[in-house]
Amino acid sequence: MKSRNPNNLHIRLYGDKTLREVAKPVTEFTEDINNFIDDLVYTMYEKDGVGLAAPQVGRSLRIFVVDPFWFSNEGKKNPLVLVNPEFIEFNGDIESDEGCLSLPNIFEPVKRAEMVIIEGLNEKGEKVRYEAEGLFARALQHEFDHLDGILFIDKISKLKRVFLKKKLHDLQSTTDENGDNIGELVL
Ligand code: ZN
Numbered sequence: 001m002k003s004r005n006p007n008n009l010h011i012r013l014y015g016d017k018t019l020r021e022v023a024k025p026v027t028e029f030t031e032d033i034n035n036f037i038d039d040l041v042y043t044m045y046e047k048d049g050v051g052l053a054a055p056q057v058g059r060s061l062r063i064f065v066v067d068p069f070w071f072s073n074e075g076k077k078n079p080l081v082l083v084n085p086e087f088i089e090f091n092g093d094i095e096s097d098e099g100c101l102s103l104p105n106i107f108e109p110v111k112r113a114e115m116v117i118i119e120g121l122n123e124k125g126e127k128v129r130y131e132a133e134g135l136f137a138r139a140l141q142h143e144f145d146h147l148d149g150i151l152f153i154d155k156i157s158k159l160k161r162v163f164l165k166k167k168l169h170d171l172q173s174t175t176d177e178n179g180d181n182i183g184e185l186v187l
Helices: 031-046 134-147 158-163 165-172
Strands: 051-053 063-066 080-091 094-100 103-112 115-121 127-133
Touching (some): 031 051, 031 063, 051 134, 063 134, 080 127, 080 134, 094 134, 103 134, 103 165, 127 134, 158 165
Antiparallel strands (some): 051 063, 063 080, 080 115, 094 103
């Protein structure tokens, strides 16, 4: 059996160009893609996230990982990988606070569907389907948005965004001339 240690990937921060691109579908489960999924899962836990999407680490691919319950589950890990996901159904509306590893120290209420059904492929390329509600449903919608270049701050009121202007400007200022933003934030 191969043994490969997963890499802790750099999280791209607000201002990074990849965060705003529409990501491309995965067409083949190559070794590179398999390794990348391992790294994505590893990085999500390293950064204490409940979800992480490929564009957040600078790869414009339709892949994300979620584990909404590991905090409340005594740290027991159960990562779910979704490749080329599609929502089948949305039901209800609910507002709750959200944060994002690409937008550190910003938490705002976002309205989302209360319940969703999503389909996609898992890390083995097998078809999977999840019916989700609560935090699970929220995490799926948040991560899916990353695949379309959408960030949760796009979904809050204009007035709230005005209050975040300085924080967003500070984050954006760490973007380099190539549009990459892997800068460590100095607070
Ligand atoms: Zn996010």
